[in-house]
Amino acid sequence: MTLFLIIFVLAIQIHFSNQDVIDSVLRSLSKGITYFDMQGRNINLDGVVGYIILQAQLQEATRTWPHSDFLGLSQRAAAISMLKRLNKSLSTATSSLQETDPKYFKEFEPILDSSFWSVPAGWSSTDPSLVYSSVRSVECYDEHLSDKCITLLLGTWKENGTPCIVTKYCRDTMTQFGCPHYSLSHQLLYFMIGALKGCPRMLQWDLRMSRIGLTVDHYKRIFCSNMMKSNQEMFKEVQSLTGQMQDIFIENILLCGLVGFSDFYKLDWLQAILTWQDQEAGCFGKEDGCSSHMTGIAVSTLGGFLNFYLSEQDITKRPII
Ligand SMILES: *[C@@H]1O[C@H](CO)[C@@H](O)[C@H](O)[C@H]1NC(C)=O
Numbered sequence: 001m002t003l004f005l006i007i008f009v010l011a012i013q014i015h016f017s018n019q020d021v022i023d024s025v026l027r028s029l030s031k032g033i034t035y036f037d038m039q040g041r042n043i044n045l046d047g048v049v050g051y052i053i054l055q056a057q058l059q060e061a062t063r064t065w066p067h068s069d070f071l072g073l074s075q076r077a078a079a080i081s082m083l084k085r086l087n088k089s090l091s092t093a094t095s096s097l098q099e100t101d102p103k104y105f106k107e108f109e110p111i112l113d114s115s116f117w118s119v120p121a122g123w124s125s126t127d128p129s130l131v132y133s134s135v136r137s138v139e140c141y142d143e144h145l146s147d148k149c150i151t152l153l154l155g156t157w158k159e160n161g162t163p164c165i166v167t168k169y170c171r172d173t174m175t176q177f178g179c180p181h182y183s184l185s186h187q188l189l190y191f192m193i194g195a196l197k198g199c200p201r202m203l204q205w206d207l208r209m210s211r212i213g214l215t216v217d218h219y220k221r222i223f224c225s226n227m228m229k230s231n232q233e234m235f236k237e238v239q240s241l242t243g244q245m246q247d248i249f250i251e252n253i254l255l256c257g258l259v260g261f262s263d264f265y266k267l268d269w270l271q272a273i274l275t276w277q278d279q280e281a282g283c284f285g286k287e288d289g290c291s292s293h294m295t296g297i298a299v300s301t302l303g304g305f306l307n308f309y310l311s312e313q314d315i316t317k318r319p320i321i
Contacts, residue, residue: 018313019071021267025306026078028274029054031282032299033086035290039283040093043292045104048093049111050296053258055090056117057303058083061310068313079306107147107156116196119307120260130225132178140179146186149174153194164199171203175219181248184230188223188255191216224256228263238272243286246276247294250284250301257304265308273298 036043036051043051058079065076094112098105110116148157149170155163174190194202195216202216234241234249241249250273253264276284277298284298285291 018309019075021270021309022075022306022313024274025270025302025309026075026082028277029058029299029302029306030078030082031277031279032284032295032302033082033089033282035282035295036093036299037085037089039290039292040089041096043093043296045097045101045108045112047292047296048090048097049108050254050293050298050300051086051090051093052112052114053117053254053300054303055083055086056114057119057300057307058086059114060119061303061306064307064310066310066313072313107151108154109156110154110197111193117258118196119304120258122260123262123308123311124260125263126225126228126256126261127221128225128229130222131229132226134178135180135226136178137180139181140176140183141173143182143186145170145173146183146190149190150193153190153197153199163197164194164202166194166199166202175203175214177222180230182251184223184226185248185251185255188220188227188259191219191223192255192259220259224259224261224264227252227256228261231264231269235269235272243288243291243294246284246286247291247297250294250297254297254301254304257301257308262308265305270302270305273301 032054040048062076062079062083065079066072097112105112149167151157151161152165152167152170153163155161155165157165170190174187176187179187191202203214231249231252234245249269253269253273256264276286278284278290281290282295283290283292284294
């Protein structure tokens with residue numbers, strides 16, 4: 001009887017502390033959306049994509065918000081009003097992108113729609129045994145290459161281009177092991193976009209003996225296990241991370257979280273990210289003030305934390321005591 005009581009009290013405490021976490025995430029998101037409201041016209045494509053992913057996250061959150069008490073209802077109402085504000089600023093921001101850089105806009109138009117992005121249906125964890133024995137000290141390729149490979153998947157490499165093209169060069173680069181930082185996260189992004197675009201058999205031409213049998217899911221797990229390692233190392237020196245390191249740290253959580261690796265949604269990582277926000281401006285960025293890339297990545301990552309904590313809080317998914 002006493003044991004049941006203790007478990008019951010613990011369950012209630014978890015419930016309340018999750019709601020506190022959700023409150024802090026919502027407060028931070030509200031500031032991030034205010035920043036976007038003011039600066040939306042000056043934000044580059046990367047930053048806007050972050051807010052589009054947030055739109056998808058908020059739509060999912062408001063749709064599936066667990067039925068709960070008064071606090072839960074008022075949090076959901078706050079999320080709905082944020083989504084309305086976001087919808088409005090997004091239409092201004094996307095039309096301004098279209099005017100300022102029509103070519104780049106066209107190339108990435110498919111991912112500038114929240115229906116392109118989906119929130120994971122189930123969760124899984126990374127595997128430390130997949131960590132590379134050594135990692136290159138320099139990036140494996142630059143972002144123009146990954147942009148090019150992604151437009152080949154999206155079919156936007158020319159007017160009415162065929163989608164899901166995987167050239168040998170893209171495949172070799174995107175499956176290379178031992179890449180650090182952005183080249184590692186963009187390898188994951190490449191396979192993620194291929195999957196979201198519905199590209200079948202992205203690795204069908206991969207006949208190298210050593211790689212036979214590795215599927216897209218294997219690669220996602222390998223990349224995220226290495227991104228986990230990299231985040232754990234960065235977190236050991238969390239007080240002294242440069243702006244760029246913070247950016248990579250957040251981007252790793254965003255991408256692996258979207259792929260469904262819930263071990264990236266750590267409470268102490270969330271708390272660190274929340275302290276990186278400029279409380280006045282609502283943006284993220286360190287050395288030179290607001291970075292629209294980092295702000296977009298940060299708000300969409302917070303949207304990922306929101307959906308994860310909501311799924312944790314959902315009493316219908318908790319064991320009955
Ligand atoms: C926001 O926009 C999306 C799609 O653009 C739409 O489905 C959704 O209903 C809108 N939500 C609100 C609260 O206005």
